[in-house]
Amino acid sequence: DAMVIQNPRYQVTQFGKPVTLSCSQTLNHNVMYWYQQKSSQAPKLLFHYYDKDFNNEADTPDNFQSRRPNTSFCFLDIRSPGLGDAAMYLCATSRVAPGANVLTFGAGSRLTVL
């Protein structure tokens, strides 16, 4: 089945120790997104790639970076995680269509910062 795969599902890191989360897709979607979701809160968009074009949200901290080496893969790098970065990180993909843009999410990566 075509899907969005996130690894790892659970990541524990120490304060300030860099972390990389990965996302792969077999849907051949042209847009890939990274959302941060904290407990009982709305998913918050960090950035997205529309094809190769990177789009950063204005309020995304510099501590968060992303790479998309090819259509299928996207990475989220957290350079120096703080306690406030503990959250669920959701990767999503879509193929933008006129009048609709439905997202397919991965299962998420839960980040714990000690």
Next chain:
Amino acid sequence: SQKIEQNSEALNIQEGKTATLTCNYTNYSPAYLQWYRQDPGRGPVFLLLIRENEKEKRKERLKVTFDTTLKQSLFHITASQPADSATYLCALDRTGGSYIPTFGRGTSLIVHP
């Protein structure tokens, strides 16, 4: 500023009843609105999309209404089952015609047997 409001209190209902969840928004003119289901510790899963020129959309036991005058969408699950227990999020495109959806925080639904 733009706001999407979903009831933060959990909705508790008995099995077999109809669950109705509300999504209100301000300072948006969405071209479409979506509903997603999210189970604990999992990513959201798309359920239904309704466009601004549609009043109602149905899919099996699910029904969504969209009132652009009231700036509100209602999400109904008929004949609810314990397996319907989850958090339901609404999402609107950021501005009319934008492809970027912005999500509400969701409402938790608990269906009791």
